[in-house]
Structure formats: C-alpha cells, structure tokens
Amino acid sequence: MTVAPIASTAPGHLAHNYHPLPVTLSGGEGAWVHDAAGREYLDLLAGYSALNFGHRHPALVAAAQAQLDRLTLTSRAFDHDLLHPFADRLAALTGTQMVLPMNTGAEAVETAIKAVRKWGYEACGVKAGSASIVVADGNFHGRTTTIVSFSTDPDARRGFGPYTPGFRTVPFGDAAALAAAIDDTTVAVLLEPIQGESGVVVPPDDYLPAVRAACDDTGVLLVADEIQSGLGRTGTTLACELWGVVPDLVLLGKALGGGILPVSAVVGRADVLGVLTPGTHGSTFGGNPLACAVGLAVVGLLETGEHQACARTLGAHLQSRLAALVDEGLLAGHRGVGLWAGIDVDPAWGTGRDLCERLLERRVLAKDTHGSTIRLAPPLTIAPDDLDWGLDQLTATLRAR
Known part of the structure; x- marks a missing residue:
C-alpha cells in the first residue's frame, strides 16, 4: 500500500491536535496569567477545573517544593x-x-x-x-x-x-x-x-x-x-x-x-x-x-469548606449576572451551578470562537465548545472584584457587536 504524505498545518514540530487562542503564556498567579510581553489576562477557564485553586497557589507550591527535596x-x-x-x-x-x-x-x-x-x-x-x-x-x-x-x-x-x-x-x-x-x-x-x-x-x-x-x-x-x-x-x-x-x-x-x-x-x-x-x-x-x-x-x-462556600457565594453572583445578559438579549442562554457556567452565543452575533477571540482582546481568557457555547470556570480563589471585572468585559464585548 502506498501512503501519501499529509502536509502539516502546524508550524514547527508540534502535533496539531489543538487549536489554541493566539496567546502564549509565560507566567501566572492566582486568577491572572501573563504573556512574554507582560500583558496580563484574567483566566476564566482555570484549566477546565484543573486550576480550581488558581495558578501557583502558595500552599500547593510549597508542598511540591518540599517534596522535591525529599x-x-x-x-x-x-x-x-x-x-x-x-x-x-x-x-x-x-x-x-x-x-x-x-x-x-x-x-x-x-x-x-x-x-x-x-x-x-x-x-x-x-x-x-x-x-x-x-x-x-x-x-x-x-x-x-x-x-x-x-x-x-x-x-x-x-x-x-x-x-x-x-x-x-x-x-x-x-x-x-x-x-x-x-x-x-x-x-x-x-x-x-x-x-x-x-x-x-x-x-x-x-x-x-x-x-x-x-x-x-x-x-x-x-x-x-x-x-x-x-x-x-x-x-x-x-x-x-x-x-x-x-x-x-x-x-x-x-x-x-x-x-x-x-x-x-x-x-x-x-x-x-x-x-x-x-x-x-x-x-x-x-x-x-x-x-x-x-x-x-x-x-x-x-x-475547611472555605472554597466550597466561596464557590456557592460567588457562583450565585456569576449566575445572576449571566441571567441578566440573557434577559437583555445579549446571550441566547446560560446554564450552571456554583462557579461553573455554560453560555450560549446568539449565532447572529457570531460563534463561540469569535467571542473568545474578542474577549482575548479585552484580556479575558475563555474557551468555546461545540460551536456556539463557552464554558466559564473561574478559579475558586478569584477575588469578587476580578470576577466582576471579567463579567464587565463579557458584557461590553457582547454589546459592541
């Protein structure tokens, strides 16, 4: 059997099994990350919940560092x-x-x-x-x-x-x-x-x-x-x-x-x-x-139950603000519980990818799934003011269609 070579669509040698947003991150702390130029972004994805406690939580980093020495x-x-x-x-x-x-x-x-x-x-x-x-x-x-x-x-x-x-x-x-x-x-x-x-x-x-x-x-x-x-x-x-x-x-x-x-x-x-x-x-x-x-x-x-309580309190605020965007006609729908939500973008506005790229311009990181839906999963450690700032950017982006 003769196999025809398939041309790579990815630069360099990395397999192209992901389609990331156009940002290259080099550091982070808590709910914030930054790129090589020092531009900061609010992370509302949190590694699909892998970063429930944010980037480089001091207690977790300390535990890892201590164990690396043992x-x-x-x-x-x-x-x-x-x-x-x-x-x-x-x-x-x-x-x-x-x-x-x-x-x-x-x-x-x-x-x-x-x-x-x-x-x-x-x-x-x-x-x-x-x-x-x-x-x-x-x-x-x-x-x-x-x-x-x-x-x-x-x-x-x-x-x-x-x-x-x-x-x-x-x-x-x-x-x-x-x-x-x-x-x-x-x-x-x-x-x-x-x-x-x-x-x-x-x-x-x-x-x-x-x-x-x-x-x-x-x-x-x-x-x-x-x-x-x-x-x-x-x-x-x-x-x-x-x-x-x-x-x-x-x-x-x-x-x-x-x-x-x-x-x-x-x-x-x-x-x-x-x-x-x-x-x-x-x-x-x-x-x-x-x-x-x-x-x-x-x-x-x-x-301690502290982080679960934070997810309940901030989550109720998150869901309330998203519901207001649906009522305003800026979102087609939303679902969620705690600090976790799926938001549906009106196809007349654009795709989920379009919204994520526009949010990136406003220094907010999120990721689309299944075309028109975006998942929001902020770290459980996010500050209330930071969460509101991120939701303000979402609101402004949707209004500036």
Missing part, C-alpha cells in the same frame, strides 16, 4: 510515607471506603471500567465477556480508544475504530430511558452528574436520584465522573451532593493535582475496588510521592 517517585513496587495518608484523607473528604490513585482523568475512567466489569463477573455472575455499561449521550470521559467508542461527539470518535463493545447510550437527563436500558448484562451506569464538555449541562433535579434508584432496584453500580465537577467547583465537595446522591464509585482528577501535576483517583466501595488485585491493574506513576504531597495539600484546602 522523594519524587518510587513506583508502586515500594511503599512510601505519603501514600496511605493521602488515601485516608481523600477517603474521609469524599466519604468513601477505598482510594485507587492514578494520574489522568482518562486513566481513572479506564480503571473504573475495568473494576466494574470484573466486579460484575465475580460478584454478580454476569456471563464472561458480556458485561455492559449504560452511558449518556453528550458524554465526555476522555479520548482513549475505549472511551471514544461510546462518545457521541463525531470529532472525538470518527476515524478511530474498530470500537470497543459493551456500552449502551441513552439520552442524558432521561431517567426512564436509562432504567429501560439496564438488563441482566449491565454492571454499571457511568455518568457525569453535570456534563462539562457539552456546555455545563445540568440535569433535572429528579434525574440523579432516579438513576440511583434504578441502580439500586437492579443491583448495578452507579459511577459518577466528577473529574471536572468535583472538588469544590459546584459549591460542594462533589456535585452529586447537590442531589443527595451517593455513587458507588467516584472518579476524580484535574483539581486533585492542584494545577501542578496530573493526579487522579477512583474512590468508592471497597468491595468493588477490591476486585483489582496485584497484577490486574497498576501504574508506574500513580500515587507517586510528589502527587501525594500535592494531593494532600489539595485535600487540606477543601477540608
């Missing part, structure tokens, strides 16, 4: 002095029984998929090789080959087959359709409590409780992907708390690394995670000393 990596071939304290305190923070540390969000999702399948075979007698998982359309759980197999985003899925079987997709927010999709092969339901990549889509208030009930009635597991929504973003430690729902497994990532390094974890029931025994799953870097040091500092910030 021990950074052992692999899980050996124990280290922070691994069990990290697991204990993260379990206490989330009200769970067991912690399995990994690195990235996608690894946490893959870990959960393996665990619930093995649990279904060993604990429930599901026929070998037949386990199914119910998922929601509009989902975003990562971009590994298994995960894109059940993505409904054509950009994430197209061209990467053959696809992994074992997933059944139902509409997000439709508890009746989800319950109907569960059969005797189903081992779990995997959902984001709030869909971030789809534009901060918040389900009806009766949805997650109904999903929990359907799982309980049929004996299947509920797995909540809180990689974006968790760790304070919604004004609660976990978004599921908003509806009084306790999942069997929770997936954490992004903010768990404090904006310093990738840290993720699967937390939940001991009998489920307990099916992963030595040799069945692992990670060279998962739970490394540097990750645990930063993770412990993150847990410490959340244990």
Whole structure:
C-alpha cells in the first residue's frame, strides 16, 4: 500500500491536535496569567477545573517544593510515607471506603471500567465477556480508544475504530430511558452528574436520584465522573451532593493535582475496588510521592469548606449576572451551578470562537465548545472584584457587536 504524505498545518514540530487562542503564556498567579510581553489576562477557564485553586497557589507550591527535596517517585513496587495518608484523607473528604490513585482523568475512567466489569463477573455472575455499561449521550470521559467508542461527539470518535463493545447510550437527563436500558448484562451506569464538555449541562433535579434508584432496584453500580465537577467547583465537595446522591464509585482528577501535576483517583466501595488485585491493574506513576504531597495539600484546602462556600457565594453572583445578559438579549442562554457556567452565543452575533477571540482582546481568557457555547470556570480563589471585572468585559464585548 502506498501512503501519501499529509502536509502539516502546524508550524514547527508540534502535533496539531489543538487549536489554541493566539496567546502564549509565560507566567501566572492566582486568577491572572501573563504573556512574554507582560500583558496580563484574567483566566476564566482555570484549566477546565484543573486550576480550581488558581495558578501557583502558595500552599500547593510549597508542598511540591518540599517534596522535591525529599522523594519524587518510587513506583508502586515500594511503599512510601505519603501514600496511605493521602488515601485516608481523600477517603474521609469524599466519604468513601477505598482510594485507587492514578494520574489522568482518562486513566481513572479506564480503571473504573475495568473494576466494574470484573466486579460484575465475580460478584454478580454476569456471563464472561458480556458485561455492559449504560452511558449518556453528550458524554465526555476522555479520548482513549475505549472511551471514544461510546462518545457521541463525531470529532472525538470518527476515524478511530474498530470500537470497543459493551456500552449502551441513552439520552442524558432521561431517567426512564436509562432504567429501560439496564438488563441482566449491565454492571454499571457511568455518568457525569453535570456534563462539562457539552456546555455545563445540568440535569433535572429528579434525574440523579432516579438513576440511583434504578441502580439500586437492579443491583448495578452507579459511577459518577466528577473529574471536572468535583472538588469544590459546584459549591460542594462533589456535585452529586447537590442531589443527595451517593455513587458507588467516584472518579476524580484535574483539581486533585492542584494545577501542578496530573493526579487522579477512583474512590468508592471497597468491595468493588477490591476486585483489582496485584497484577490486574497498576501504574508506574500513580500515587507517586510528589502527587501525594500535592494531593494532600489539595485535600487540606477543601477540608475547611472555605472554597466550597466561596464557590456557592460567588457562583450565585456569576449566575445572576449571566441571567441578566440573557434577559437583555445579549446571550441566547446560560446554564450552571456554583462557579461553573455554560453560555450560549446568539449565532447572529457570531460563534463561540469569535467571542473568545474578542474577549482575548479585552484580556479575558475563555474557551468555546461545540460551536456556539463557552464554558466559564473561574478559579475558586478569584477575588469578587476580578470576577466582576471579567463579567464587565463579557458584557461590553457582547454589546459592541
């Protein structure tokens, strides 16, 4: 077979799998970053919630620096002095029984998929090789080959087959359709409590409780992907708390690394995670000393409840101001909870990308998704005046169409 070369559209040697805004950042602190020329920008994206505590939070940087002087990596071939304290305190923070540390969000999702399948075979007698998982359309759980197999985003899925079987997709927010999709092969339901990549889509208030009930009635597991929504973003430690729902497994990532390094974890029931025994799953870097040091500092910030309270207070103000822009006809719609919102740009005004580029000119950083929607996720540490300044720039930009 003759393969024709494909010309690169990116300068230099970097693969062109992102289309960033035209700004090159070189430093940052708190909610602000700057480029090489010293021009400052307000960061209203916060690394898709990876920077919940802002850039270079002093407690997190101090924890990392102190650990760099001690021990950074052992692999899980050996124990280290922070691994069990990290697991204990993260379990206490989330009200769970067991912690399995990994690195990235996608690894946490893959870990959960393996665990619930093995649990279904060993604990429930599901026929070998037949386990199914119910998922929601509009989902975003990562971009590994298994995960894109059940993505409904054509950009994430197209061209990467053959696809992994074992997933059944139902509409997000439709508890009746989800319950109907569960059969005797189903081992779990995997959902984001709030869909971030789809534009901060918040389900009806009766949805997650109904999903929990359907799982309980049929004996299947509920797995909540809180990689974006968790760790304070919604004004609660976990978004599921908003509806009084306790999942069997929770997936954490992004903010768990404090904006310093990738840290993720699967937390939940001991009998489920307990099916992963030595040799069945692992990670060279998962739970490394540097990750645990930063993770412990993150847990410490959340244990006081201060950041969750800040997200509730400032989040209510954020949602109120966005609602006013919708009432004024400057936005087509908005959704959100806590310091997290999706705003819909009127196509008559332009695209989401157009708005992000105009905001960049006013020194505000945001990012579009799915064409006409922009996600706003300021750091939980943002000053009220800075948040208002950023929203003033959004208002001025929309009015100057």
